[in-house]
Amino acid sequence: MLKQVTPILLVAAVTACSTPIDRRQANGDDDYANVTVQPKLVIPAGLNEPKYNTEYEIPQVGRKADKNLVGKKLDIRPPLQVLPMAEGTHVEESSDSIKIVVESIDNDIDLRTEIFGILDEYFNQHNIKLVKEDRESGIIETDWIENQEVIETSMWGADEVYSVRQRYRFSVNVRPHGRNGNLAIELIDHEESFDGKAQDILLTGEDKRRYTVDMLNSTIAYMSIKRAKAIKAKRLRDSLGIDVEMVKASETSDAETAEISYWLADASFSRTWERLRLVLPEMGFEIVDMDNNKGLYYINVNDDSGFWSSLWSEKKLPIEEGSYRLQIEQDKVDVSKTRIYLKDKEDEPVSNEVVEAVYSGLAELMNEDRKVR
Secondary structure (H helix, E strand, C coil): CCCCCCHHHHHHHHHCCCCHHHHCCCCCCCHHHHCCCCCCCCCCCCCCCCCCCCCCCCCCCCCCCCCCCCHHHCCCCCCCCCCCCCCCEEEEECCCCEEEEEECCCCCCCHHHHHHHHHHHHHHHCCCCEEEEECCCCEEEECCEEEEEEEECCCCCCCEEEEEEEEEEEEEEECCCCCEEEEEEEEEEEEEEECCEECCCCCCHHHHHHHHHHHHHHHHHHHHHHHHHHHHHHHHHHHCCCCEEEECHHHCCCCCCCCCCEEEECCCHHHHHHHHHHHHHHHCEEEEEEECCCCEEEEEECCCCCHHHHHHCCCCCCCCCEEEEEEEEECCCCCCCEEEEEEECCCCECCHHHHHHHHHHHHHHHCCCCCCC
């Protein structure tokens, strides 16, 4: 039966006649592999030896080089490089494996959940099925992934197709602190066939590395897209204002803080922490130091910022100059909210009157929407 083809396909039928094996080999014959080195000219007595041009002299083969890789055995393809294109990634390479180190870009998102979520979406998008999935150990093994390439097109019969089938093992390891981990990929099965006939292919270490790097780069490229979207969404989310309410001492039912007034932000700890980094200097507080693990801002108050005078006009400053601490902690009742305590340099709570007086300025700036850059 005559097949309908376009002129483009006819051109492709003429040009696409080399297999993946052919493309790793140099064009033409390999007679050079059998050429013996010719000795230098024998100079008769009484004549001077001519000067030899060393511009095209072939350097000596290194001691670690495999001298058997000549002719058809020599792979002329350039090596593939690992490309850690995703935000928060870099390469960790050793003699026996290639790993991509992945760092957290959002404290509100569990890194392990993020990596597995990206892998799940990647597998679904490329129709890759899994034969093993152990989330606890971080091991995922794929089913056969097949790539077919038409080597020669025939108008009267079936096309000649070169097929490569592979299986990969993905290993996800996230450290206990959850701030970084790594993603490693290993080629565990490989088969090739041409026109339905199995090819006896023995992969070298460099072959396996090429396939592994190619799959790793494809996965990280997908992670790059997902992380770019996540970062943009986070910036938009962080740009929105945060509602802050005043919780007076008489209004709280917490026995430990029954006599202490504080501010309650309607946001997570990390988002409240980041917003305070912007708001505190705008209020005239100088940030001297900070400790995210302890939820502490060490601040100084100086009466020279102009903020207090514009806010309070002729009134006396609601807080005296000096050193203070801002204690940030997750709310005990509603974990989606964050408490903010104002303390002196001795880590003692300031008076409730001061906390209530500063509240209006803090709440106004915390609630202000910011432009996304």
